[in-house]
């Protein structure tokens with residue numbers, strides 16, 4: 366499923382040769398293939414330097430890190446369970462009460478188009494997520510220019526997903542892209558109800574403020590370049606929205622299909638590999654409709670477990686790739702093996 370990159374640019378051909386020589390001297394019993402040598406040929410080419418390349422059938426995919434921040438599991442990831450219920454789960458999984466959380470931004474080259482899914486926090490939140498370095502710097506490290514993005518596909522309208530659409534100066538961060546939203550999700554976050562509903566939600570005040578300002582600052586500027594797709598509709602060849610509402614009014618996951626392979630970007634149906642999978646009834650503080658979000662979480666987890674689909678968790682430990690496996694009456698996470 367996951368393969369090392371095989372495309373050799375002229376620059377990398379030179380590096381590949383250098384890498385072969387170095388690797389050969391250091392480990393004479395191992396002869397790396399040219400593709401391996403390319404991956405080892407310079408720090409900016411190495412998986413792990415803020416990005417991670419893999420394949421989905423014939424599609425070339427890259428996960429780009431948008432940095433990280435510290436999040437308390439309670440109440441942010443679990444607001445509806447007691448300390449006595451949470452503590453043994455954390456202990457059994459070697460987790461601290463405060464965990465590091467990432468935003469994993471997916472780029473997929475289908476051969477026809479270069480697609481970016483969700484855009485991280487952007488430059489607006491200060492020194493937390495989005496600046497360690499965040500998406501912008503790590504795209505550069507991966508050799509992906511903002512101008513080369515054809516489609517920006519949004520899973521939903523929360524600040525950590527739309528915050529990077531517009532720069533601090535107000536320019537489009539992906540100047541040549543078309544912006545794709547589920548139609549009803551766009552309508553909600555550009556409509557008249559969301560501000561009062563966010564303000565009366567259980568979110569901490571900082572999140573409320575950030576959620577409202579992210580919608581105001583990032584959505585109107587892309588309106589003239591936006592394209593709207595129905596829930597479960599096709600975004601482009603081999604790329605589909607899968608309806609998974611609840612976390613936000615019309616939240617969706619994104620399914621990629623190439624050849625015999627499927628891959629799902631799970632959006633925010635699951636925020637953490639332990640709390641969301643082992644206890645799918647535990648609700649994060651951000652869910653718009655917690656009961657509906659639990660239904661969607663279980664439906665998606667059940668589907669990808671049954672179909673053995675490789676998935677990405679947007680907030681799972683970088684690069685967030687792996688499989689969901691049924692266990693007892695819930696699920697567990699099996700991270701994909703890291704491939705250099």
Ligand SMILES: [Zn+2]
Pocket residue numbers: 523525526633679680
């Ligand atoms: Zn999120």
